[in-house]
Amino acid sequence: MSRPRILVGQLWQESHSFNPTPTGEADFAVERGAALLEANRDAGSALGGILRRGAAAGVAWLPVLAARARPGGPVEETLFAEFLAGFLETARRERPDAVCLELHGALLTTARDDPEGDLLAALRAVVGPDVPVAVALDLHADLTAAVVAAADLPVAYKTNPHADMAETGDRAMALLLERLSGRLTPVRAFAKLPFLTRGNDETDRGPLAQLHARARALIEERPALRDLSITNVNPFVDAPGAGQGVLATADGDRAAAEAAVREIAGALWAQRDAFVETLPSVAAALARALDEPDARPFVLGDQGDRVLAGAPGDSPAILAALLARAPQLRAALPIVDPESVARCRAAGEGAEISLSVGGRLSPGFAPLPVTGRVERLGPGRFVNRGPYMAGVPVELGETAVLAVGACRVLLTSRAGLIQDPEAYESHGIALADLDLLVAKSANHYKLSFAGLATPVTVDSPGLSRFAPQDLPFDKARPLHPLDAVDPLPLEVAVFG
Numbered sequence: 001m002s003r004p005r006i007l008v009g010q011l012w013q014e015s016h017s018f019n020p021t022p023t024g025e026a027d028f029a030v031e032r033g034a035a036l037l038e039a040n041r042d043a044g045s046a047l048g049g050i051l052r053r054g055a056a057a058g059v060a061w062l063p064v065l066a067a068r069a070r071p072g073g074p075v076e077e078t079l080f081a082e083f084l085a086g087f088l089e090t091a092r093r094e095r096p097d098a099v100c101l102e103l104h105g106a107l108l109t110t111a112r113d114d115p116e117g118d119l120l121a122a123l124r125a126v127v128g129p130d131v132p133v134a135v136a137l138d139l140h141a142d143l144t145a146a147v148v149a150a151a152d153l154p155v156a157y158k159t160n161p162h163a164d165m166a167e168t169g170d171r172a173m174a175l176l177l178e179r180l181s182g183r184l185t186p187v188r189a190f191a192k193l194p195f196l197t198r199g200n201d202e203t204d205r206g207p208l209a210q211l212h213a214r215a216r217a218l219i220e221e222r223p224a225l226r227d228l229s230i231t232n233v234n235p236f237v238d239a240p241g242a243g244q245g246v247l248a249t250a251d252g253d254r255a256a257a258e259a260a261v262r263e264i265a266g267a268l269w270a271q272r273d274a275f276v277e278t279l280p281s282v283a284a285a286l287a288r289a290l291d292e293p294d295a296r297p298f299v300l301g302d303q304g305d306r307v308l309a310g311a312p313g314d315s316p317a318i319l320a321a322l323l324a325r326a327p328q329l330r331a332a333l334p335i336v337d338p339e340s341v342a343r344c345r346a347a348g349e350g351a352e353i354s355l356s357v358g359g360r361l362s363p364g365f366a367p368l369p370v371t372g373r374v375e376r377l378g379p380g381r382f383v384n385r386g387p388y389m390a391g392v393p394v395e396l397g398e399t400a401v402l403a404v405g406a407c408r409v410l411l412t413s414r415a416g417l418i419q420d421p422e423a424y425e426s427h428g429i430a431l432a433d434l435d436l437l438v439a440k441s442a443n444h445y446k447l448s449f450a451g452l453a454t455p456v457t458v459d460s461p462g463l464s465r466f467a468p469q470d471l472p473f474d475k476a477r478p479l480h481p482l483d484a485v486d487p488l489p490l491e492v493a494v495f496g
């Protein structure tokens with residue numbers, strides 16, 4: 001095949017089952033057709049990696065759509081159905097030689113528990129059994145048998161914080177090209193483990209560092225093994241069978257794939273209670289910021305209200321603690337609250353106003369009464385500096401910076417990914433003028449604030465706290481540690 005025609009696209013959203021606000025059309029950035037290629041060819045995403053590898057190989061693209069939304073509530077089913085129809089229509093019309101997609105892997109809709117499995121199964125039905133399908137996935141995917149059955153080459157990121165997104169797309173595309181040239185016959189072995197991580201799940205330390213080191217050693221030892229992916233599901237996915245995934249892809253050697261999965265999955269299960277993080281309280285982190293002026297600015301990762309894990313972003317908890325315990329700190333923190341933004345806009349820049357902020361979206365919070373001065377109104381648009389999500393634009397909707405004593409509250413109309421210095425700098429809040437700021441992330445913000453601030457992830461309340469006992473899990477049961485699932489009958493499914 002001299003110039004293979006490859007259907008390409010992206011659908012990226014990580015869903016939080018218990019966020020009451022569905023993710024809709026306004027939350028997605030979408031490019032279709034040729035605009036997809038233009039907009040993503042330099043992107044740090046898996047799609048960027050796919051496009052660069054494919055371009056170097058001289059493939060002919062059949063671009064469908066690229067759609068990205070920040071993590072949040074499940075996606076509106078009607079919107080997903082439109083995306084699905086777009087992929088199927090192009091596949092039917094163009095009869096591609098291969099398919100290469102970037103999917104998150106933990107997307108839910110308001111009506112489906114495994115939309116990505118449904119999408120891949122439907123695509124497979126259209127293209128038939130012989131057209132290779134590769135998929136690059138997030139490490140926090142809830143990988144399902146439907147995905148592994150339908151895709152010849154599913155591969156996930158290997159790092160958390162995610163430093164290998166583009167590399168994962170590159171690998172998926174490289175394997176697909178090998179498959180197209182007849183040099184690779186992919187077989188997959190896959191196992192699922194019914195537990196959720198509760199922190200301590202970064203890949204450069206703790207149990208995952210050991211497991212990934214062993215996975216790399218296995219690939220060195222057995223040349224038939226081409227990829228070993230360990231997926232640590234976003235721990236706020238309540239779907240049947242939700243849990244950790246272990247997936248091995250081998251060139252024709254089913255036994256090697258199965259043995260690798262048995263070993264890694266067994267070790268992962270044995271370590272299930274090591275995935276627990278003991279984080280400092282908000283009070284302890286504020287005390288540290290008061291006691292260690294040389295280490296300022298501090299950047300607190302708001303574990304309980306991580307927009308990056310799909311939480312609403314409206315927690316007033318850190319603001320309340322700050323005003324009570326450390327009002328002298330020059331601080332900045334974001335709160336999603338469209339009502340309060342509207343109040344500030346009505347009052348105008350420079351006005352003194354009293355209002356209640358945050359606590360309107362997450363169950364368990366209440367709005368916090370404050371008095372402050374409207375310092376600045378803005379359109380809430382910026383571009384991440386990275387390295388995490390470098391170059392990715394963020395839309396916070398209309399914003400207002402409210403100065404409450406020494407603290408600046410960045411009120412936003414929409415939940416946005418706030419784990420990058422530019423979220424503040426773009427609103428006239430300079431890091432150099434701060435003692436403390438807040439990121440809506442527990443891990444990834446450390447990449448973007450490296451060398452700029454002292455990171456401390458805090459045990460704050462909210463929908464993304466690692467406390468599965470406090471969340472109404474239902475479909476995912478039985479699930480360790482909520483249920484007794486020991487001993488585990490380890491089932492390894494083999495495909496291809």
Ligand SMILES: [Zn+2]
Pocket residue numbers: 138139140162
């Ligand atoms: Zn992730």
